[in-house]
Amino acid sequence: MSLETTENQLVKPEAVPLYFKVSAGLKRIIGRDLIVNDFVAIFELVKNSFDARATQVDLVFHENSLFIIDNGKGMSHSDITEKWLFVAYSAKKDGSEEAKPIGDYRDLIQERKVFAGSKGVGRFSCDRLGNHLKLQSKYYMDNSQVEVIDVNWDMFEKDDKEEFVIVPVTHNVEQNVILPKGLAQIIELFIYM
Numbered sequence: 001m002s003l004e005t006t007e008n009q010l011v012k013p014e015a016v017p018l019y020f021k022v023s024a025g026l027k028r029i030i031g032r033d034l035i036v037n038d039f040v041a042i043f044e045l046v047k048n049s050f051d052a053r054a055t056q057v058d059l060v061f062h063e064n065s066l067f068i069i070d071n072g073k074g075m076s077h078s079d080i081t082e083k084w085l086f087v088a089y090s091a092k093k094d095g096s097e098e099a100k101p102i103g104d105y106r107d108l109i110q111e112r113k114v115f116a117g118s119k120g121v122g123r124f125s126c127d128r129l130g131n132h133l134k135l136q137s138k139y140y141m142d143n144s145q146v147e148v149i150d151v152n153w154d155m156f157e158k159d160d161k162e163e164f165v166i167v168p169v170t171h172n173v174e175q176n177v178i179l180p181k182g183l184a185q186i187i188e189l190f191i192y193m
Helices: 026-033 038-051 077-084 105-109 122-129 153-157
Strands: 004-006 009-011 057-062 065-070 132-138 146-152 170-174
Touching: 026 122, 026 153, 038 057, 038 065, 038 122, 077 132, 077 146, 146 153
Parallel strands: none
Antiparallel strands: 004 009, 057 065, 132 146, 146 170
């Protein structure tokens, strides 16, 4: 970088853009700090079910775990990578969230444009409820597989100097939703047909 002077006038170099980096500690702020208690955290997750056009949502407490099972439209791989993992982005807010397909005139009557959540941070309420999240989602399209995301929230706690995007979240695909013994029969009620 050099500065040139002409007739006692200093010529400044071209401005160089700088960029924000996001600390892994952001997860704690938008998860545990903004979600004030467990009831609000569960409410945020149920709102997600409502926004996915679920007509039934069950909360099941089983062996120190909470299962939120709904019959909403589910998420595709693209939904997970382009929306769910995109912090503070909300397809609901920008109007690009698609609705569950319309089956008959009753669905047209129930068509809604208002969503319960639209800030793109409700998914972090899971952090308030425990240190591990296993998300299983089957998109409403026929023959879709189950997208599985495993999040170890403790990985974000190791070092606030670590960048948020560096912390891994694992993904795999299953043919069916996997639940502990005794809960497997519940899922039969919720698979979209």
